[in-house]
Amino acid sequence: xxxxxxxEILGLESGATKxxxxxxxxxxxxxxxxxxxxxxxxxxxxxxxxxxxxCDNKELLEEASKxxxxxxxxxxxxxxxxxxxxxxxxxxxxxxxxxxxxxxTKESEKTSTPSTDSHxxxxxx
Numbered sequence: 585x586x587x588x589x590x591x592e593i594l595g596l597e598s599g600a601t602k603x604x605x606x607x608x609x610x611x612x613x614x615x616x617x618x619x620x621x622x623x624x625x626x627x628x629x630x631x632x633x634x635x636x637x638x639c640d641n642k643e644l645l646e647e648a649s650k651x652x653x654x655x656x657x658x659x660x661x662x663x664x665x666x667x668x669x670x671x672x673x674x675x676x677x678x679x680x681x682x683x684x685x686x687x688x689t690k691e692s693e694k695t696s697t698p699s700t701d702s703h704x705x706x707x708x709x
Contacts, residue, residue, distance in 0.1 A: 590638075593631040599642075605635045 591598045594608050609632040618625040 590631040590634050593627055594635060596635075600635070600639075602636060602639045605632065605639065 591600070594600075594605065594612070596604060596608055600608075609628070612628055613625065616625050616628055
């Protein structure tokens, strides 16, 4: 029994929900009693069971897909956090290095430039 045939027998569009399938099966099984039309009822019942299995499989695939999507999303978020932490640490180290260099420059300027207060210039004429 092909998938297209299943939906034709049930009188539904492919991708119908379980609720729609159950409702349609109940409706059709009243019109097609197993004692009056056993072959037709057997096809209807087979189509119903197959459609329900397809729905189950579709739900499982969607669930698995969501889990995979969530896992990859969490992994990407974790990677992003890690890279931002590394960037922040690098910027902090760079700022510390610049401050250290600035402090050293100021210190060397203090020791190499004579103060005019400590030295008096005398001009002899």
